[in-house]
Amino acid sequence: MTGDEAQQRFVALLHERFGIHEIPADNYPLVDVKHHFELARVLKEELGYRIYSFVVASHYPATVDAKNENAEIDAEHYEVATGIRCVGAPAHLASWRVRAELDQAVPTLFPLFAGADWQEREQYDLVGVRFDGHPDLRRLMMPEDWEGHPLRKDYAIATACSPWR
Amino acid sequence: MGYFIDTARAMIVTMRNVFRRPTTVQYPTEDRVRPERYRTSFALVHDEEGDEACIACLACERICPSRIITVKPAGKRESPVTGKKRNYLEDLTLDMNACIFCELCVQVCPTDALIMLRELSKPTLSREGLFLSMERLYANEALAHSWGTGTRLMEMQDPKRGLPAPEPNQEVTPPGVDPIAEGAS
Amino acid sequence: MQSSAAGVDPHLDIDTYDPGADLMVLNLGPQHPSTHGVFRVKLYLDGEIIVKAVPYAGYLHRGVEKLCEELTFVQIIPVVDKNDYVSPMMNEQAIAMACEAMLGIEVPRRALYLRTLFAELQRLASHLLWLGTFGMDLGGALGGGASLFMYCFRERETILSLFEEVTGARFHYNTHTVGGNRHDITPKFSHDTKATIRVIEERIGEYVQIFSSNRIYRDRTQGVGVLDGDLAISLGITGPLARASGVDHDLRRDAPYHIYGELDVNVFTESAGDCFARTLVRLNEMRESIRIVREIIDSVPEGPILGIKPGKSPGHIKIDASQRYSCIESPRGELGTYVIGGGSNRGASAYRLKIRSPSLHAASCIPYVFPGHTVSDAIAILGTLDPIMGEVDR
């Protein structure tokens, strides 16, 4: 199987089982957060995507209309992209995004992939998105008493003086 | 018994190495041969006519990832050598404390004024000693220069270099407006 | 003494193992001779047997990902050099490839050859450093391990001198850029490289004699730290670690990039999954890297090394709000970069940039593999995991 065929299979799966019809050309498909775990499970158990590759959370602050400050175009939210990969050629990467509102937790993939343990901890630590059902959601990189999540867009970086002096 | 044989084999290997020449370079007394492109400290140079080469265009200050270069332009004045009016530098400081030796500032320099040195910079006892003022940068001109200058690096990276004829597949080049030059961030 | 990694639950409370709190708690690190940086593993010891291991990362966290949101795509390449400081060019390649894929830049053939060449030499240098430091872990700083360490560094220095010849730097090169390479090789590079790899190939035989074919070494590593293949890939462990556990997976062969598609990359796997298997896989990969370098060193085509016009301003690479994950096979496994474009400076910076580091995944297997081994074994296992702390913590 070539990489293109694997991609077509992935697209067909999204289309048939999860009702995603449009996949942006320069982006990964956006999946509803309630299908997140199920999609990962299907991919792992039925299609053999067994390598846990990455999880990336990103924070999007609320966007407002340039003219009217009260007209909110999009609420503050997180986006979590996950990628899993199949073993051996063509090593196809199945990647998708889910959108989580600010108070919404994303289901953890830990029951499927042991690697989700640390990766989701890291994303929680740096971005602040919560993972539902994670067994041990502590900070990974920052000290345990750290306040705030550094990779959020509203996290202020205080650089009053050059740090190297 | 296998332990003894393996031990003997390992001992033969180590003994063989005893008779190899040590690779240590006794640093302060003997200097390692450094290749042409080796880059350590910085210098500001004069051009062929003996005038200060820097035109204070701020390109190095903008591209520096560590933001350690501070350029203060002096504005236009008449060159004492050629008599033409051009931009001059009032001050340029370079804080080697946070330099990551990426060579980007050399690469973007349009007049090859800022270059790197091949000669090892002397260690200093204080952090101030790593702070290169304009005087020190000009004094460094006397030391051995690295190969890389803005022109040479740009020439090496020229996308048409070595090609028989110019190819028209340059549409991906985003020339665009430089956002930082406009002050947007 | 030997335990399979399966069946260990790292999230079980320590009280279930140790209701009477009789176990000795030993903090291995953050400053310890064998943690290869600053890494802390809290060990619960029953005598010398590890009952539970709790790793703590983050002591070297420098906020590279945040920095990458502030700096432009041109500027971050020398910065990410500092992540995996044992094979820095791999970081550069990962970032550059992600940006190229998003912009659709076609990299010239010559640059692709150089990238492949550099990648393989870096792999060789990285594995040499691993072998040396692993010798230190097993043999101590005052013993045969230190001898091996010096040998490996001696040979690695010759590789670094090759890079120094080309890029002007020994360690943090900044030689890749979006669209190609910044430095072209010099005329004598090919000759020097061939001479260097010939010496190294010969010396690898010596390392095998002093180290990996030695009975004491085999006693120390065989059956120690067995990592189950399924667990490994479920943890996201790739590269030599996974291949030593029988996972036949190598991005160079399975999802070719650079010019690997035209080469015939042999992938070495071992089934044992222990420290010795990892040694064998890495030694074989060193030989394979030498073979690849030898195969392509003479066929580097002429031509440009950069596919786009080199920019003078920091913002000359702009990426819109698309997202892309791109990865390469670094000496430690899948080193990827997830880029979300369209950040500050009108898209000249990333909105979010994640570096998927193989070392972090490798370190995450510690709670599964350590229990049941002695402290000595823990050091050996940590050594073969080869985590680079700069990459674990970023």
Add this chain to the structure above:
Amino acid sequence: MTPMIHGLVWGLIIGTVLVTVAALSIWFERKFAARIQSRYGPTLVGPAGILQIVADALKMMQKEDIIPEKADPILFRLAPPCTVIFTLTTAAVIPFDENVLAADLDIGVLFLLAVGGLVVFPVWIAGWASNNKYALLGAMRAVAQGIAYEIPLVLSAMVPVVLAQSMRLSDIVSVQAQTHWFAFWPLGPGLIAFAIFFICSLAEANRIPFDIPEAESELVAGVTTEYAGMRFGLLQMAEYLHTLIASAVAAAIFFGGWDGPFAPGLHWMVLKTLVLFFMIFWIRWSLVRFRSDQLMALCWKYLLPLSLLLVMASALFVHYRAMET
């Protein structure tokens, strides 16, 4: 000359010489290790860096004398000198020449092994008194290793005793001078006994591949973790002395001591000792270390039964040789 004055004078001389040789051996080892590793080693202090050891000693004496707050102050101070004293005491019975020895005890071998075995105690004391987990682990390993390897050490040392039918070291040497060196006669058991003795000496002196109690990469520095300055220097000194004396004993009881043609006996003894000493260095910089349980397995499973067999074999050899004559 009464035995007492004789012992005092020669004891003082031998002790001083041994300490000096041990100190010089540190310089030599550094040079040798450096050449093995493609380095130069010390070059700056004195010609070829030979005064490096003086510089090191001065540095160690100048270091702040740190005793950890939670450590047991008396035991902590007691341990380093004890290791040196016990080690050096064993040198009293080693015959360097027919008359160059401090005390020609008729239970020389017994004295040697008994006092040498005492060194385990100060090491344990040091590890315990430091009140440090790494030191404690190191001390536990040292004691386990010391006790385990004491037994094959004693048994392999019994082989020359049985062959010479005397425990007096000078007797053992003179029997070898009259007949053959015990390492090569009877050919099989003697050499194996020497190998066992040598391995066990390495283990007793905590040298690679048996330096498990120190194990820098695992236990930071093992028992010496909390020691600084001259106390650390003494612990190091004891290790080198131990190695040196073990080489001297092996040279005396297996390689004929002062026996040798052309040159005076003392020269031969010194030469043999230094060759063995050099072998220890060479092995050290060529091998990685064992794990403690493998070390124990090696001792109890192989060395102990083998050394028991050797004692029996040598006894039978002596018995049948006596019947023949």
